[in-house]
């Protein structure tokens with residue numbers, strides 16, 4: 001048998017990689033992780049974690065708003081102090097992860113990984129060989145190819161801003177735009193959203209999206225629909241964003257949030273005979289590429305399911321089990337929850353209301369739990385969920401609008417994936433009062 005430097009080598013160190021790396025190392029495999037930027041990847045360093053940390057104080061402001069007349073509303077967020085706090089909490093995480101992996105016996109190779117052939121990887125000026133390889137290179141922010149594109153910023157740069165600009169313009173009507181616009185406007189910035197169509201937040205419940213947009217408009221966010229950005233002009237003290245229709249918007253900071261692009265270029269996929277397209281790396285039902293010993297995992301995959309941290313983790317765990325022979329079956333994804341971390345949040349799992357309306361076998365119900373349980377939902381009367389039941393009256397889909405939508409969807413993910421019945425719910429006692437027990441009580445009633 002051929003002699004390789006490592007049993008398994010990962011290109012990338014995000015969630016798609018390190019979960020499998022640890023499991024494989026614990027099972028006695030020799031493992032290397034190649035990383036060219038920051039150990040632990042996007043979510044930990046410039047994605048989910050800093051995003052939710054920065055959002056924390058604004059969530060408090062949002063909740064304060066439900067007690068007007070009871071609590072003084074004269075509170076504001078000190079952005080520079082918040083940024084300092086973000087650095088204190090987030091910056092050490094990468095080193096901590098590196099130490100944890102090295103203590104487990106994983107070799108961390110810093111540098112740009114590039115396949116030379118199907119078993120050989122060049123890492124800057126050194127070369128290693130590996131029996132198995134996992135491509136876990138993630139995605140990068142799209143940058144619109146327009147004049148003055150060098151004046152636009154990515155989500156990563158936005159989350160490093162020491163001072164929040166007075167006027168911020170987001171290009172794109174997707175997740176990143178809404179999450180950042182939601183906090184920027186609460187921080188007092190003048191916020192504009194430029195979208196090249198009039199569709200926003202594709203995939204989320206359209207009624208909830210409309211409700212969220214109305215709220216953001218009331219807070220001051222200005223939406224510019226059906227506008228195609230053509231140019232960003234640098235002026236002496238600010239910038240002007242121009243569109244095809246003639247809109248000229250003066251602003252201090254432009255965030256390009258027009259999507260994320262799989263990192264498939266410059267990593268030697270063609271040298272190794274791995275098939276890919278601009279949508280990502282092509283894999284079979286076992287997450288194996290055209291070369292059966294080369295797997296791909298996480299955001300870099302060409303797949304139709306949401307590109308999220310929990311799916312990257314799920315795939316990483318699957319690959320470890322498959323390589324160890326513990327799971328020889330094709331990967332089987334459960335229903336995957338999506339959460340939009342705006343104020344309030346939107347979340348969903350399973351069959352959507354839009355899908356259910358196309359199929360007579362489903363029943364759709366709207367449950368205005370915020371109105372019905374004012375005390376448990378702390379005056380958030382707008383909170384509601386739209387549920388989809390199948391013919392057996394089991395919960396197959398939920399879409400939520402409300403501050404607690406992230407935690408509630410986790411409870412309901414359990415109900416959807418386990419095909420829970422009213423009898424199951426009635427056989428359990430839940431703590432009361434709490435947001436989840438309120439929702440479960442109402443759910444039982446709707447499922448009867």
Ligand SMILES: Cc1cc2nc3c(=O)[nH]c(=O)nc-3n(C[C@H](O)[C@H](O)[C@H](O)COP(=O)(O)OP(=O)(O)OC[C@H]3O[C@@H](n4cnc5c(N)ncnc54)[C@H](O)[C@@H]3O)c2cc1C
Nearest residue numbers: 012014015016036041042043047113137138298299308309
């Ligand atoms: C602003 C933002 C907010 C997000 N919020 C959420 C959220 O709230 N919830 C959620 O579930 N998901 C969220 N996501 C998505 C989530 O971050 C990704 O789904 C997740 O990080 C994917 O993990 P990954 O390991 O596939 O990729 P990554 O974490 O991107 O890791 C890939 C790694 O590969 C490295 N790499 C690339 N090419 C090479 C090379 N040639 N050599 C060596 N190393 C290389 C990169 O530097 C990177 O570290 C967010 C993303 C962004 C951008």
Ligand SMILES: NC(=O)c1ccc[n+]([C@@H]2O[C@H](COP(=O)([O-])OP(=O)(O)OC[C@H]3O[C@@H](n4cnc5c(N)ncnc54)[C@H](O)[C@@H]3O)[C@@H](O)[C@H]2O)c1
Nearest residue numbers: 172173174175176177196257258259260307308339340341
């Ligand atoms: N809460 C979460 O789970 C979370 C949060 C942030 C990011 N993410 C990850 O990042 C991705 C979101 O990134 P995003 O918000 O940049 O992408 P997105 O796909 O959600 O939104 C992109 C937006 O840009 C628009 N657009 C695309 N091309 C354009 C063009 N040429 N000109 C103008 N507009 C254009 C699209 O119509 C869309 O509105 C998610 O898919 C997910 O993988 C997840």
